[in-house]
Amino acid sequence: xxxxxxxxxxxxxxxxxxxxxxxxxxxxxxxxxxxxxxxxxxxxxxxxxxxxxxxxxxxxxxxxxxxxxxxxxxxxxxxxxxxxxxxxxxxxxxxxxxxxxxxxxxxxxxxxxxxxxxxxxxxxxxxxxxxxxxxxxxxxxxxxxxxxxxxxxxxxxxxxxxxxxx
Numbered sequence: 682x683x684x685x686x687x688x689x690x691x692x693x694x695x696x697x698x699x700x701x702x703x704x705x706x707x708x709x710x711x712x713x714x715x716x717x718x719x720x721x722x723x724x725x726x727x728x729x730x731x732x733x734x735x736x737x738x739x740x741x742x743x744x745x746x747x748x749x750x751x752x753x754x755x756x757x758x759x760x761x762x763x764x765x766x767x768x769x770x771x772x773x774x775x776x777x778x779x780x781x782x783x784x785x786x787x788x789x790x791x792x793x794x795x796x797x798x799x800x801x802x803x804x805x806x807x808x809x810x811x812x813x814x815x816x817x818x819x820x821x822x823x824x825x826x827x828x829x830x831x832x833x834x835x836x837x838x839x840x841x842x843x844x845x846x847x
Contacts, residue, residue, distance in 0.1 A: 683841055684841040684842075687845075688844070689845075690847065693847050694847065696765075696845060697727060697767070697808065697811070698731070700763050704759050704763060707722060707723075708721060708756040709743060709755055710756070711747055711750070712749075712750045717754075730847075732805055734783055734804070735803070736784070736792065736804075738791070738800050738802070739775070743804065744773055753768075753769055753770070754766065755769070755806065764814045765811065765813045767810075767845070769808035770807050770809070771804050772807075774802065775801075775802050780803055784796040813845060815841060816841070
C-alpha cells in the first residue's frame with residue numbers, strides 16, 4: 682500500500698498545479714438534465730488560487746450544461762503515473778482581455794475564427810475538493826515495480842495519494 686497524505690489550502694493548490702499543468706488535457710464533465718457529459722479539454726491556465734481556466738465555444742455543450750448546472754468534475758490522467766480528480770463550480774465569461782491572455786495558436790484548431798472569434802468564451806472552474814494519486818519515483822520506476830509485483834506476487838505500490846481541500 683502506498684502513502685496517504687491529505688492536502689489543504691496552498692498545498693492542495695501546489696498539487697493541482699503540479700499534476701494538471703504537466704498533464705494538460707482532462708476529461709471535463711458537466712451535468713445536463715439527463716446525465717453526466719464528458720469531453721476532452723485542455724486547461725489554459727491554473728492560477729495561484731488553484732482555479733482552472735479553459736477556452737470554449739459559446740455554443741458548445743459544456744457551455745449549455747454549465748448554464749443549467751455549474752457543478753463540474755474534471756479528471757486528469759497520465760497512465761501508471763499521475764491521476765487527479767477535481768469537483769468544483771464553473772462560470773462562463775466573455776471578457777476579451779481574459780480571452781487574449783489565455784489564447785494560444787493551438788486553440789485555432791477548435792476556434793478557427795481566432796482570438797477575435799465572437800463565440801469564444803472563458804470557462805473558469807473553482808475547485809472545492811478532489812483526490813490525487815501519483816507515484817514517488819517517476820513512470821519508469823513505477824513500471825519496473827509493477828513488473829516486479831507481477832513476477833513476485835508481492836505488492837510494490839510506490840504511490841502517494843490523498844484528498845484535496847481548497
